[in-house]
Amino acid sequence: MATLLDGRKLSATIQEELTEEVKKLKVASGKTPHLAAILVGNDGASETYVASKVKRCEEVGIQSTLIRLEENITEQTLLYKIEELNANPAIDGFIVQLPLPTHISEQRVIEKIDYRKDVDGFHPINIGRMAKNLPAYIPATPFGILQMLERYKIPTSGKHCVVIGRSNIVGSPMSILMARNTSVGNCTVTLCHSRTQNLSDYTKKADIIIIALGKPAFLTADMVKEEAVVIDVGITRVPDSSKKSGYALKGDVKFEEVAEKASYITPVPGGVGLMTVTSLLYNTLLAAKKEIYK
Amino acid sequence: MATLLDGRKLSATIQEELTEEVKKLKVASGKTPHLAAILVGNDGASETYVASKVKRCEEVGIQSTLIRLEENITEQTLLYKIEELNANPAIDGFIVQLPLPTHISEQRVIEKIDYRKDVDGFHPINIGRMAKNLPAYIPATPFGILQMLERYKIPTSGKHCVVIGRSNIVGSPMSILMARNTSVGNCTVTLCHSRTQNLSDYTKKADIIIIALGKPAFLTADMVKEEAVVIDVGITRVPDSSKKSGYALKGDVKFEEVAEKASYITPVPGGVGLMTVTSLLYNTLLAAKKEIYK
Numbered sequence: 166m167a168t169l170l171d172g173r174k175l176s177a178t179i180q181e182e183l184t185e186e187v188k189k190l191k192v193a194s195g196k197t198p199h200l201a202a203i204l205v206g207n208d209g210a211s212e213t214y215v216a217s218k219v220k221r222c223e224e225v226g227i228q229s230t231l232i233r234l235e236e237n238i239t240e241q242t243l244l245y246k247i248e249e250l251n252a253n254p255a256i257d258g259f260i261v262q263l264p265l266p267t268h269i270s271e272q273r274v275i276e277k278i279d280y281r282k283d284v285d286g287f288h289p290i291n292i293g294r295m296a297k298n299l300p301a302y303i304p305a306t307p308f309g310i311l312q313m314l315e316r317y318k319i320p321t322s323g324k325h326c327v328v329i330g331r332s333n334i335v336g337s338p339m340s341i342l343m344a345r346n347t348s349v350g351n352c353t354v355t356l357c358h359s360r361t362q363n364l365s366d367y368t369k370k371a372d373i374i375i376i377a378l379g380k381p382a383f384l385t386a387d388m389v390k391e392e393a394v395v396i397d398v399g400i401t402r403v404p405d406s407s408k409k410s411g412y413a414l415k416g417d418v419k420f421e422e423v424a425e426k427a428s429y430i431t432p433v434p435g436g437v438g439l440m441t442v443t444s445l446l447y448n449t450l451l452a453a454k455k456e457i458y459k
Numbered sequence: 460m461a462t463l464l465d466g467r468k469l470s471a472t473i474q475e476e477l478t479e480e481v482k483k484l485k486v487a488s489g490k491t492p493h494l495a496a497i498l499v500g501n502d503g504a505s506e507t508y509v510a511s512k513v514k515r516c517e518e519v520g521i522q523s524t525l526i527r528l529e530e531n532i533t534e535q536t537l538l539y540k541i542e543e544l545n546a547n548p549a550i551d552g553f554i555v556q557l558p559l560p561t562h563i564s565e566q567r568v569i570e571k572i573d574y575r576k577d578v579d580g581f582h583p584i585n586i587g588r589m590a591k592n593l594p595a596y597i598p599a600t601p602f603g604i605l606q607m608l609e610r611y612k613i614p615t616s617g618k619h620c621v622v623i624g625r626s627n628i629v630g631s632p633m634s635i636l637m638a639r640n641t642s643v644g645n646c647t648v649t650l651c652h653s654r655t656q657n658l659s660d661y662t663k664k665a666d667i668i669i670i671a672l673g674k675p676a677f678l679t680a681d682m683v684k685e686e687a688v689v690i691d692v693g694i695t696r697v698p699d700s701s702k703k704s705g706y707a708l709k710g711d712v713k714f715e716e717v718a719e720k721a722s723y724i725t726p727v728p729g730g731v732g733l734m735t736v737t738s739l740l741y742n743t744l745l746a747a748k749k750e751i752y753k
Contacts (some may be wrong), residue, residue, distance in 0.1 A: 272593065289587025296586050296635070299566065299629050323656045329551070331638060333591050335621060341635070344650045353661065355649040356638045362617045367647065370660075 167427035170313050170396070172439040179312065179443050180225055187226040191454070198453035199228040200284065200445075201250055201259035205243065206236035211262045217309055218260075229448055230256070240269045244277050251279040258284035258452035260445070281458040284448035287334070295338065298345050300457045302448050307339045309440025310375065310396055311349045312447075318448060319373075319394055326352035327371035328418075329364070329384075333399050335377040343373075364388070381415035388421035394429045398437050451454045464607050464690070466733040469582050473606065477670070480744055481520040487747055488696045492747035493522040494578065494739075495544055495553035499537065499563070500530035505556045508587050514556075517738045524550070538571050545573040550747035551579030554739070562705055575752040578742035581628070589632065592639050594751045596742050601633045603734025604669065604690055605643045606741075613667075613723060620646035621665035623678075623711075629671040629692055637669075658682070670724055672697035675709035680716035688723045 183441060200222055204215045215231065222229035234243060244262075250259045251407055259282055265271050275283075280290040286302035294301035303311070326343045330336035340356040343348075355367050363390040368374055375399035378385050389395065399417030416433030424430050431437050451457050480658030494516055494753055498509045501732035509525065528537065537555075546552045553576055559565050569577075574584040588595035595725035597605070608615060620637045624630035634650040637645075651660050659682040662668055670678050682716035685688065710727030718724050725731050745751050 261535075274590075275503075289584045289591065289593070291587065292590050293583025293585065293587030296590060296631060297566075297583065299583070323654045331640070336636075337590060337635075340638070340650075344631075344634070344652065346652075346654075347627070351654040353649065353651050353655040355647060356634075357647050358638065358640075358645075360617045360640075360645040363646040366664075456570075 167395070167424045167430040168317075168443055170431040170436060172428050172431060173318055173438040174203050174435075175313060176439040176443040178316075179440075179447070180221070183225045183227075183443075183446055183450060190450070190453060191226075197226070197228050198449050199230070199255055199257050200449045201230040201232060201256045203232045203234060203243070203246060203250075203261045205234045205238065205262070205265055208264070211264075212371070213260050218442055218445060219448060221282065221447075225445060225446055236266055240273065243269060243274060247274065248276045249419040251277075251282060251390055251430055258282045258449045260285045282452060284445060284452055286338075286448065292338065296341050298347065302451070302457060303342070303443045304334055304338050304436065305444040305448070306335050306377075306398060307342055308444035309437055310339065311342060312396070312444065313396070313431070313437070313440060314373075314394075315349045317429065319375065321349055321350035324352050324372035324376065325355070325370060326373040327355045327357060327367050328375045328377075329357045329368070330377035330398075331356055332357040332377060332378075335410070336375075339375055342384060343375075367384065368425070376417040378417045380417055381398075382417070384418045384423060384425070386419065386426050387425055389426050392428040395423055395427045396430070396437060397431045397433050461689070461718045464611055464723050464725045464730060466603075466607070466725060466730040467608060468735040469610055470733040472610075473734075473741070474515070477521075477737075477740055477744060479726075484744070484747060485520075491520070491522045492743050493549055494743045495524040495550045497528060497537070497540060497544075497553065498527045499528045499532065499559055502558070502673045504624055505558075509556050512736055512739060515740060516743075519740055521740060523744075524719045530560055531571065537563060537568060541568065541571045545576060546572075550576065552576045552714060552743045554579045565584060576746060576753035578634075578739060580742065580744055590635050592641065596745070596751060597738075598628055598632050599635065599735045599742070600629050600692060600731065600740040601636055602738035602741070603731055604633065604692075605636060606738065607690070607725070607734060608667075608688075609643045609732070610671040611723065615643055615667065618646050619649070619664060620667040620677050621649045621651060621661050622669045622671075623651045623662070624671035624673075624692075625650055626671060629639065630669075633669055633671070637667075646735035658738070665688070670711040672711045674711055675710070676710045676713040678717060679719050680713065683720050685720050686722040687720070688719045689717055689725070690731060691725045691727050693740065694727055694732055715751040 219229045247426040275287045280288040286304040291301040328340040343352040344354040368388045373394045375396040381401045397416035402412040403415045405413035414434045513523045513559040574582040580598040585595045622634045633722040662682045667688045669690040675695045690711040691710035696706040696710045699707035
């Protein structure tokens with residue numbers, strides 16, 4: 166039976182460390198890290214995510230500012246708002262909660278953010294510097310997974326890591342990170358996606374599987390090698406009448422059967438998801454300390 | 460016996476097309492594309508590369524300016540020179556020939572180049588945009604390989620591509636490009652490198668192998684599947700008393716035996732190398748036409 170990679174416990178531990186670090190920074194320099202978040206419109210899921218980010222900031226002593234903009238604002242207005250935040254020395258880092266209304270170009274918005282304040286790590290400069298193994302803000306979910314592998318001391322050098330899904334925010338950066346010449350890295354990495362043929366030929370040979378598809382219970386035990394490390398990034402709402410909410414959250418891994426074979430596995434919920442906000446707080450602290458960029 | 464992927468013939472064909480395009484641009488807008496190259500010091504190999512770039516520019520009607528700087532110039536002087544070229548509207552694109560003397564930071568130099576004039580595609584913004592499948596200057600060698608696969612109509616979608624070597628200028632961008640959702644792309648990509656264990660387990664299963672190691676005759680027939688496509692980026696000088704120069708150029712592939720098994724193979728010399736300068740000219744034309752960035 167696999168050991169659980171416990172995102173709840175680990176994010177609590179890191180959160181304690183962050184709280185300490187924030188305190189130290191205040192004592193040393195009088196400075197309180199400050200994260201701003203822009204939320205456009207009232208999408209339910211986005212409201213939940215942003216609220217959780219604000220709350221977690223408070224818990225570690227990071228100051229946060231939530232900027233709400235109407236659903237129907239123009240792209241130009243949003244870009245001006247970003248320029249203001251870029252220019253405001255009181256803001257160490259900021260994020261624009263995605264997705265945006267369809268009349269606004271997410272790419273133009275992301276590229277307008279000063280990369281030195283881009284704590285989501287979505288700006289091309291941060292992606293490019295990450296690919297070149299230079300200091301950069303690493304996107305929150307991949308960063309959370311690296312932290313997990315590091316803290317649980319899971320060996321990666323020379324291992325075969327199979328990443329399933331090539332999204333810009335998880336799969337693609339994850340595949341780049343795991344292949345880099347760094348302490349958590351040095352894997353032989355295979356990136357699989359919708360066009361991959363005979364997916365299980367790859368997964369059956371993998372020492373580490375990172376799956377980010379959004380297809381509940383997609384990865385079954387017969388696709389996994391004994392003692393593999395399985396990281397489940399998927400999180401999908403599935404109708405469940407036994408729950409008060411009417412739904413349950415399901416990962417991409419058929420947990421019960423894969424857990425029998427794996428050496429380590431992340432639960433859903435309680436796994437990778439919780440690490441994501443922690444990583445954002447971590448990046449905000451790095452921004453306040455100017456550790457990535459002067 | 461494999462079909463040769465003939466870089467000499469293909470680069471000549473593309474060069475003819477570029478010559479036509481340059482003429483058309485002149486007629487339509489009165490504009491001649493203009494590439495500048497900065498060469499610091501007098502390294503023999505760099506002199507050869509830059510001379511070949513200048514010559515090839517002339518052949519297609521692209522204007523070129525070679526800027527020579529002394530080996531012992533300060534980094535600051537080089538950075539000022541770059542700022543001048545950034546600001547000069549007569550220059551469409553420029554390159555700084557690498558390697559630089561050790562007292563100069565290559566990374567600071569690369570990041571100083573205006574990404575809109577970065578026709579080598581080494582600036583983090585171009586790498587990051589490439590990874591996100593946005594319009595970007597693609598580094599010359601990977602771009603040349605894509606052109607080769609496209610022009611020879613080699614199917615890539617759903618194929619397993621194994622890239623060997625994770626350098627910033629070849630292996631790493633190549634692995635990103637082959638996995639993208641584009642017409643030459645959509646491969647399942649495995650990136651192998653110095654830490655990879657049992658390399659031949661991967662290469663034996665590959666439909667497409669791209670090797671960029673700099674180890675002469677490293678890839679042998681027993682490591683390759685029947686009908687594989689083999690792209691050899693390596694080019695190493697090996698002593699050879701039968702040659703007037705005293706050396707021969709050798710690729711990373713044991714050509715004679717691998718050619719027996721492969722469906723397509725690049726010779727060395729006469730393969731990928733010749734495509735590289737062609738790609739630089741291509742990027743310069745794109746810059747003059749402002750096709751990537753306005």
